[in-house]
Amino acid sequence: MAKPKALILRTAGTNCDMESAYAAETAGFDPERVHVNRIASGEVSLDGYHFLFIPGGFSYGDDVAAGKIMALELQKRLGDALLRFEERGRLVLGVCNGFQVLIKTGLMPFHFTRPDDTRATLTNNDSGKFEDRWVHIEVEPNNVCVFTRGMQPRIQLPVAHAEGKFLVKSPSDMRELEENGQVVLRYVSRLGGQPSYPEDPNGSMGHIAGVCNRRGTIFGLMPHPERFLSRINHPRWTREDLPEEGDGAAFFRNAFEYCAGM
Amino acid sequence: MVRRITVVPRSGLADSRGEGVRHDARDLGVDSITDVRVDDVYLFEGEDIPDTDILRIAEELLTDHVTQEALIDELSLDEGRVVEVAYHHGVMDPVEESIMKALGDMGITSVSAAKTMRRYVIEGDVTPEQLALVTDKLLVNKIIQRVAAPDEDPFLHARPVEGVTRVEVALLGLSDDELLQLSRDRFLSLNLDEMRAIQDHYRSLDRNPTDVELETFAQTWSEHCVHKTFRGIINFNGETIDNLLKQTIVRATRELNHDWCVSVFEDNAGVIRFDDEDNVCFKVETHNFPSSLEPYGGAGTGIGGVIRDILGTGLGAKPIANTDVFCFAPPNMKLNELPPGTLHPRRIMKGVVSGVRDYGNRMGIPTVNGSVFYDRNYVGNPIVYCGTVGIMPKECSFKKVSDGDKIVVVGGRTGRDGIHGATLSSTEVTEESETTSSHAVQIGNAIQEKKMLDTLIAARDRGLYTAVTDCGAGGLSSAVGEMGEETGAVVDLETVPLKYAGLRYWEIWISEAQERMVLAVPPEKVDELLAVFASENVEATVIGTFTGSGKLTLRYRGVVVGEFDGNFLHKGVPRLERTATWSPKQNPEPDFPCPSDLGGPLKSILGAWNVCSKEWIVRQYDHEVQGGSVVKPLTGAANDGPSDASVIRPKLKSMRGLVIANGINPKYGVIDPYRMALSNIDEALRNVTATGGDITRTALLDNFSWGNTTIPDRLGDLVRAAQGCYDGAIGFGAPFISGKDSLRNEFIYGDKVIRIPPTLLISAVSVMEDVSKAVTMDLKRPGSLLAVVGLTRNELGGSHYFELHGALGNTVPGVDLQTARATMTALHAAMDDRLILACHDCSEGGLGVALAEMAFAGGIGAHVDLNTVPAESAMRDDYLLFSESNSRFVIEVTPENAARVAEILSGVPFAWIGETAETGRLVIDGPRGTLVSENLGDLKEAWQQPLRTV
Secondary structure: OOOOEEEEEEOOOEOOHHHHHHHHHHHOOEEEEEEHHHHHOOOOOHHHOOEEEEOOEOHHHHOOOOOHHHHHHHHHHOOOHHHHHHHOOOEEEEEOHHHHHHHHHOOOOOOOOOHHHOOEEEEOOOOOOOEEEEEEEEEOOOOOOHHHOOOOOEEEEEEEEOOOEEEEOOHHHHHHHHHOOOEEEEEEOOOOOOOOOOOOOOOOHHHEEEEEOOOOOEEEEOOOHHHOOEHHHOOOOOOOOOOOEOOOHHHHHHHHHHHHOO | OEEEEEEEEOOOOOOHHHHHHHHHHHHOOOOOEEEEEEEEEEEEEOOOOOHHHHHHHHHHHHOOOOOEEEEEOOOOOOOOEEEEEEEOOOOOOHHHHHHHHHHHHHOOOOOOEEEEEEEEEEEEOOOHHHHHHHHHHHHOOOOOEEEOOOOOOOOOOOOOOOOOOOOEOOOOOOOHHHHHHHHHHOOOOOOHHHHHHHHHHHHHHOOOOEHHHHHHHHHHOOHHHHOHHHHOEEEEOOEEEEOHHHHOHHHHHHHHOOOOEEEOOOOOOEEEEOOOOEEEEEEEEEOOHHHHHOHHHHHHHHHHHHHHHHHOOOOOOEEEEEEEEEEEOOOOOOHHHOOOOOOOHHHHHHHHHHHHHHHHHHHOOOEEEEEEEEOHHHOOOOEEEEEEEEEEEHHHOOOOOOOOOEEEEEEOOEOOOOOOHHHHOOOOEEOOHHHHOHHHOOOOOHHHHHHHHHHHHHHHHOOOOOEEEEOOOOHHHHHHHHHOOOOOEEEEHHHOOEOOOOOOHHHHHHOOOOOEEEEEEOHHHHHHHHHHHHOOOOOEEEEEEEOOOOEEEEEEOOEEEEEEEHHHHHHOOOOOEEEEOOOOOOOOOOOOOOOOOOHHHHHHHHOOOOOOOOHHHHOOOOOOOOOOEEEOOEEOOOOOEEOOOEEEOOOOOOOOEEEEEEEOOHHHHHHOHHHHHHHHHHHHHHHHHHOOOOHHHEEEEEEEEOOOOOOHHHHHHHHHHHHHHHHHHHHHOOOEEEEEEEOOOEEEEOOEEEEOOOEEEEEEEEEEOOHHHOOOOOOOOOOOEEEEEOOEOOOOOOOHHHHHOOOOOOOOOOOOHHHHHHHHHHHHHHHHOOOOOEEEEOOOOHHHHHHHHHHHHHOOEEEEEHHHOOEOOOOOHHHHHHOOOOOOEEEEEOHHHHHHHHHHOOOOOEEEEEEEEOOOEEEEEEOOEEEEEEEHHHHHHHHHOOOOOO
């Protein structure tokens, strides 16, 4: 059987595309890095892919707001290709800047088309600055996300961002996400309790680190799973007993298994 | 018409930008501000922008509907005090480009130009004087910004240059005084000999030079571009040195003649072999001058520039790591201690750190290694070193320009930015620099450079060009000049794409606008090459041809405006002849008794600016992008101990890696630059060794930032340091592969001169076969043994311990090269057998600081006996603990491995000194009882507190 195909989407300022492609390849995908222009021009069709991965970076320099200009670019230039991709149950992953892009396209976690219907966003960290650090994360039980199926309840990953604070407009929006199993990842303290800064690196509502759409097929997260594929990526591999495989690999394996079953 | 959208944060949400201003205002003594709100203002120009368009822009593009609201065409809406800050006309604002791109995607055509401003709404009981102070010190940098007046036209409407006016400069008849006056008036920075040489040359041609010709000489002959001092003739204490660079640094590399050195001192970076397929290259640049005036832009363009050096090495390498080393005045200097015309060191530090952060992070290059050194004499001349490592297929390591190749400029457009950067960086900074040099400061556009990087590598892999170099200092004049040195070239200056109209032809030629590269492209490949760049929205333009005539010809709209004989342009610069002197310093030695408790001094040293934790800076840099991070800059049980070096894996499918480290200690240079050079080399190699690297596969870089070397004692320091570099490189067998110098770092005000300490940065890159053998500095477990490797001597000159007692001293640590090399080789052998649990080098603060850092980084206690430390002679306890002797390490070893380690280290100074324990304390015993007994939490707090928040 042919390998499922992953499209690693690039635009001006994308910068985690190589290691993201490597992560997809390691999980079994046939990855291809593709610039938005090639899809917009019709040279490449999303229809030929099982998995759309919007990697981290600084698309358009985070100008105006992180992810905003690329989100607009996808909305205006790809037409309904993204919607069609979603409707066919294909997988979409946004990591860091990719998450910022996804949330600003209105595809997830709430679906909207009119800008002023926006009910969720990612904004400036409470610390007021970009920070790179490792965090402890709890995988929310009973979430509907395809990418975290069967995953161990507690994982560690690095974050590296300036605008990762997750906000929703009203408490009812948060209830909706929780009731639908759309909250996927939360920052926790080292011992698994309520995190304070910097355990929660940005001050997100509900300490949320990752959310998905209602079907669980579109997933966005601020931490970087592609940066923890091997134990030697871990900051304490020289002092702790760790499995050979890093906690990030399971996200891509889940995606692969789902796509292989398509 | 001009329309305006103001985006305002919704009330009740945290505004971290505003909070930052309030915090900084308190530092200025303005504590009555109760709230600061920061709004983003966007201005749009067009013949007729309808309401529907402006509403769509506000709704769909600019407003985050969860956190913000938009106000359209409203000017004042607040009772508070309002300051609106805009960039000066002509200063590049990358956001404008992104907005225009988005408007295109949205199908909005009524807008022809966009601008951004920042609006500060300040609440509280603030006097007009206080507001002016806050505005001047925090909100506006006059070099690039202004307070916008409500009634001004925010858009620049420059008139295009009409026709061609070839301008000649009357040079032939000038007297010596007039020649010098001309050099000053036009910011040429050429000395009398050089002006005379140019005059003689044009006399022989029987004509005056044109303006662009004269400017080209100034660029090509600038210290920045040709290193006239290092390559000149120096009379040093009666001895004649013909070309210091060749006699010392380059000579060491030639004599060592390692087969893994691929290209040294030739290209934009030094190139060494990585594995059978790829080579790596490394370059470190100084970017001092603009950083003192506009720290954010200066530092950003510094990192942007060195990244382009890597893109311009061979046929272009992919950047895989950045390093940054800064020297600032201490952040706690008082405002009234600052010389006129200088920015506060805290503001410089914040600006530089965020400039490097924003550029490096956006480029997607991990910043893996760095250092900060503080000294009051950097107050007018902060030092910014930015380095980049790259990787490329080995067959892409060389370039060749052929007759008939087209000259293609790619990347950003050309503006007036950075004109005279190369010549101004070769002069002293004065209190007037703030007003005279504004045209030399630039703001970088990292995304432009990232796009260029992506497409350049794609074009390289398709074999579409045969040579590439970056537009750095001197702009096109240097890039095209260098590439066409052998072949000659014709350039049509009107074809160069401009940011805005109105540039004269000589400005186009020497502009240092960022994010541009020049390629040599065989004519049959031009179309395909242009298509590759166009496919990702990067501009690429043919501007001329490499001709084969040996002549460089500049045309503007068909008229020849400049013509050069390549030989005179590149080889005609008169050699400098300078005098240098050096004599040993005689500083007073301190006189104080040995204290009975050394815990207090230990904590003081841990909290010194030069030792304390730099986590505040490190965390702001993405050190893990590209996914190859192995040893991070911070390490240990809580990820916060100071790593000696970083290790990365540039190829994710391979376990082969690179160790990247540095050594710098200008305090030693104030006493003895020769020993400083040896110490810095030793430190860089110690850091490599301590992390598991092998000094026999290590290459070095030199970066000199010096005072004014036209003055003999400064030049003498430089000679001594260069001689130290030679001896160190030969002694360790580690070659230099690239370097850079910046030799006018003095600040002049009134009749006072502040010169920086001799500041030599040694950077190291080492190929590591198996990164799983890397070692970190944090203690790993209780019950292991601790040992000191290396000999401690009575060497406290320039030490932190002496500084604590207000003294400099004289005995700068030396390096016994034979023993040092043997020590590092033996220690590496032990690491190669995986026998070492933890290893940390002894540097600033000596053994005491090394032990403390290892213990608190690992969260593991230690108990050691100072009497057992190998020392050359009977030493005072405090000197033994805090001496900064070179070539020393502390290692942690399991009891089972102790015998094997002792055997491997049997030929070098080595002794067991104690053990680790689950006590949470560091205890150090001396001959007359316990000298240090400190809680690890207290030691860590002393180390973390100074720069926890800035």
